[in-house]
Amino acid sequence: MSKGNYKVENTIKLADYNTKAVIDDAEKKLKKISKKLSKIQDTMYAEGKYSMLICLQGMDTSGKDSLIREVFKNVNARGVEVHSFKVPTELELKHDFLWRHYIALPSKGKIGVFNRTHYENVLVTRVHPGYVFGENIPNVNSLDDLNDEFYHNRMDRINDFEKHLAESGTIVLKFFLNLSKDEQKNRLLRRLNLPHKNWKFSAGDLKERKLWDKYQFCYEDLLNRTSKEIAPWFVIPADDKPTARLLLADIVLEELKKYNFKEPTLPAKALAQVEEFKNQLNNE
Template identity: 65%
Template sequence: MKRIAENSFRVADKVKLSEITTVENYGISDKELKKELEKVRRALGKFQDTLYAHGKYGVLICLQGMDTAGKDSLIREVFKDFNARGVVVHSFKVPTELELKHDYLWRHYIALPARGKFSVFNRTHYENVLVTKVHPEYILGENIPGINSVSDIDETFWENRYRQINDFEKHIAENGTLIFKFFLHLSKEEQRQRLLRRLALKEKNWKFSPGDLKERKLWDKYQDCYEEAINKTSKPHAPWYVIPADNKKGARLTVATILLEALKKYKDVQEPELDEKIKANLESFKQELEKEDK
């Protein structure tokens, strides 16, 4: 099997998405990819147990991608061996009335992981420079001072948003949140095939929306927005990873492997040592329990 190296997918310099493959050759079958994932996710589950006991870091995983990119199934398969209390998934959809009464980062800030836990953002704060940039009329619903019409939303507005997002991520990173951002890089043809499967399979029909076809017509515009967002916000403390996503099983293994490889670098994440007094009396505690009436 081809080695999955974390730095091979991390965005360290400017990228052009059209020049990055959406298909990765792992050199093994889908069945073997699944077996490899099982091993990696068990190791991730053990790391999460230690992270919880250590209690100093939270882990934020951001997943972005076009419709049908495989975000939901990736979450299901990669985090299957986690303690259920150790990972929380947040799916951010159209902002609610309450959320619109706050700034656009508020709902993401309150969903950040507690120390010792993982939070997975299924669609993220980046929707605010993606879907809103493709559909700037959505910004008007935020009631931002000085923004009274679409014509008020200029390039300075978007540059400010990128700056705000970078500041947000720098702040949380400096306070113990480990950030991983994954763009599931899907080809337009593979999306077409997945949409056709949603229409062909009765059990998948519920996932289909006519809006999917409307958004598909804006494919190139979305790709431009993703490319700009990735290039402006991939930082050492909050890196983007571009993951070939035409093969779902391969994408899941790649994300899981990158997470494990990167997290293992935090050598300070260790289970805490028992208090010396408690450690010295372990045998007496054991004897006390053994003497109890059954």
Template identity: 65%
Template sequence: MNKISINDFKVTSNIELKERLTTYDLDASKKKIEKELEEVREKLGELQDTIYAHGKYAVLICIQGMDTAGKDSLIREVFKDFNSRGVVVHSFKVPTDLERAHDYLWRHYIALPARGKFAVFNRTHYENVLVTRVHPEYILGENLPDVHSVSDINDAFWKKRFEQINNFEKTIAQNGTIIFKFFLHLSKDEQKNRLLRRLRLKEKNWKFSPGDLKERKLWDDYQACYEDAINKTSKSHAPWYIIPADDKPTARLLTAKIMYDTLKEYKDIKEPELDEEVKLRIDEFKDQLNNE
């Protein structure tokens, strides 16, 4: 199997999505890739326990992608060996009335992980510069004081929103949250195949919505918005990783490996040592239990 290098996927300068791969050849069989994922996610699970015991870092995983990119199944497979008490998955849908009564970042802020824990955002705060940018009329539902019509949602508006998102991520990073942002980069042809599969297989029908086809017609608009968002918000403290997503097993392994290889570099993350007094009394405690 080819070696996986974080730098092949990490965005450190401006990119063009059309130049980025949607497939990645690991020179390995599907069985080998799935076996490797099992090993990496087991290591991630062990590292999660250490991060929980250490209690000084939180980990936020943001996952974005076009419809059918494989977000749900990736989350299921990558985090399978995690202690369920230490990871929470948030799937952000259309904002509720309560959420719209607050600023657009509020519902994401209150879902952030506590120190020692992981949170996965399945669709993220970036929806507010993606879907709303393709459909700017959605912004009117936020009832903002300086937005009275779609014509008020101009370049200056989006520039300000990107600044707000960058500030949000910088603040939480400076306070101990390790941020991963993954864009599952799917080809238009593969999306077509996956939509057809949803229609062909009865057990997959429930996943299909006619709205998927309407959004597919806006493919180029979404790609342009993703490209702009990634370029404007990939920072050293909150980098984007572009994951080739046409092959699901490969995408899962790449995501898991990037997380593990990054987290293991935090040399200060280690399990706390027992209090010295408790250490000195370990044999005493053993005797108490053995003599019950």
């Protein structure tokens, strides 16, 4: 697996990316990588110098929830924090659009996963610009003010935000789960056909599906404008869930390996007393 096949490094067209890739024994291979992730995250936690932010975006039914569960189920619970961002609350709307994301960032030593992210502010709000009025922004008085310049300005601010994070010790990786429209249809039908999956279905999913082309345009624009070396985007084929999980896990593991995390040693005074401490315990 080569992350270069998925990393956005130049101007792209989403239509050029396959939505389906199948890797043999993906589930078995993921188990091995997941265990390695657990081990390296333990060392990362002990060192306490870096954190990692994993951003997940994708159309409805792209598999974000199950991906998080399967990729990180072997990682110590203390080392992974997952935040799912929904419609902003009244309090969140009283702050700038990045505030609620900033306060949810992982602390040093931890991996943070954003299930939907700050990019919703240049995605959903671009498809449904009326949502922006809830933010009560100065000089935004009509839909005419919510033009391409407005959203591109937000993308610039997001780039600055992520640059600040990277320079402060947060490893930023962003993944777009690239789902085909046909596969989304299949997954929505599955939710309707299986009684125990009904609760996942919302009539709103069908309304959003009708805006598929608009969402694809917005995704392509943000991928091209916000994939930076310090905070790259990866376009992951998402029609086959086991393969998508494996690809993401492999990219995360390879990135973490670059940092050569080291477990801290005891202070010199305590190190000199190790034998004494052992004797105290053994002689209890």
